[in-house]
Each structure stands twice: as structure tokens, then as C-alpha cells.
Amino acid sequence: MLATGETLKGRSFTRVADWSGEELETVLDLADELKELRRRREEHHLLPGRTHGMIFQKPSTRTRVSFEVGIYELGGIGLYLSAADLQLGRGETIKDTAHVLSRYLDAIMIRTFAQDDVEELARYASIPVINGLTDSSHPCQALADVMTNRERLGRLEGVSVAYLGDGNNVCASLMVAAA
Numbered sequence: 001m002l003a004t005g006e007t008l009k010g011r012s013f014t015r016v017a018d019w020s021g022e023e024l025e026t027v028l029d030l031a032d033e034l035k036e037l038r039r040r041r042e043e044h045h046l047l048p049g050r051t052h053g054m055i056f057q058k059p060s061t062r063t064r065v066s067f068e069v070g071i072y073e074l075g076g077i078g079l080y081l082s083a084a085d086l087q088l089g090r091g092e093t094i095k096d097t098a099h100v101l102s103r104y105l106d107a108i109m110i111r112t113f114a115q116d117d118v119e120e121l122a123r124y125a126s127i128p129v130i131n132g133l134t135d136s137s138h139p140c141q142a143l144a145d146v147m148t149n150r151e152r153l154g155r156l157e158g159v160s161v162a163y164l165g166d167g168n169n170v171c172a173s174l175m176v177a178a179a
Contacts, residue, residue: 007023007026008023008026008027010127010128011128012122012125012128012129012130013128013129013130013131013139013140014115014118014119014122014129014130014131014137014139015115015131015137015139015173015176016137016139016142016143016173016176016177017176024143024146024177025156027143028143028146028147028150031143031147032147032151034046034074038073043075044073044074045074045075046074046075047071047074047075047076047106048075048076049075049076050075050076050077050106050107051076051077051078051079051104051105051106052067052071052076052077052078052079052105052106052107052108052109053078053079053081053101053104053105053107053108053109054067054068054078054079054080054081054108054109054110054111054132055081055083055086055088055108055109055110055111055112056080056081056082056083056111056132057083057088057110057111057112057113058111058112058113058133059082059111060111060132060133063111063132063133063140064080067109067132068080076106079105094117094120094121094124095120095124097121098120098121098122098123098124098125098129099124099125099126101125101127102125102126102127105127106127107127107128107129107130108121108125108127108128108129108130109129109130109131109132110129110130110131110132111132111133112133112134113134113135114134114135115131115134115135115136115137117134118131118134118137133169134169135169136169136172137169137172137173138168138169138170138172138173139173139177141170141173141174142170142173142174142176142177143177145170145174145177146174146177146178149161159178161174161178163175
């Protein structure tokens, strides 16, 4: 039985710190179930007929492919929107973009530079916004890392996490998620 996470339905995910530990565990539980269904090649269309926009102001192979495949496997359609395809770079405000995209899409993932841009997009959109990466935050990567730790160790409680590398967006998000 799939964990539903009804309290999370329709909510944006812009920073790890915005969600409680219990909410994050609900997401991880659902991710575990979906991963098992995928492993068994069982369809799990939780998003039938839904269209998700993916704004890329910073390109990425892994983010694009993982989101497109994930959306497809959940029964939805993913639209790749490069910065060149949008009016954001030519004077349209984030607020206007949020209003316009909310009319056509069911959710937005954005991979950009400034965290404030993600927060503003989420504030004005009437649909959920997912932070695919900013210069200061990488919440989806942090959850994937925590999910891997839980899979490998069988638990999260009492686990110490060490991070080797730059004190960047991944590090900042992982510190919050691990706590």
C-alpha cells in the first residue's frame, strides 16, 4: 500500500527546513515504495495526465533525466523549459511567470541560481514548486542521500554523517536533512 502523504499534497518543496522530520520520513517511505515497484517493473501512475514544467536556468544531465523519467513513470508529462524558452531572461517577472505557468501546469521544478527566486516562484504559483537546485540549497539531493543512508544502514536515528567536499548547497541541505 502506497504511503499517501495527504498532508503534503499540493505543497511546495523549496528547502528541507520547511518540512518536519515526520513529513520528510513520509516522503522517504513513499520513495521506498515507488523504488520497489520500479524494481519489480510494476506501474505506479500517481500522476496520470498531469503536466509538470521543469525550468532550467542551470542545465544538468542528472536532474533533467531523473525528473523526466520520474514524471513519466508516475504517469505524467514533463516539459523541459530552458531559460531561453521563457521570458524570465527578457524582462518578465517571476511573479508573472508563476501566474502564467500555474494556468497550464500541475507543478514546477526549477533549477536556478538564487534561492529567493525559488521562494518567490512558490509564493506566487498556485501549484507546487520543487527546488531542483539553487546556489544555497539542493533539497532533492539531500533527500536522496538520506534515503541511501537509510537503505544501507536500515535506520536514520543515531547515524552520524560526515560530509567531505565544499561547503556548498548539497552540504547545507544535507546538514538540515540529517538533523
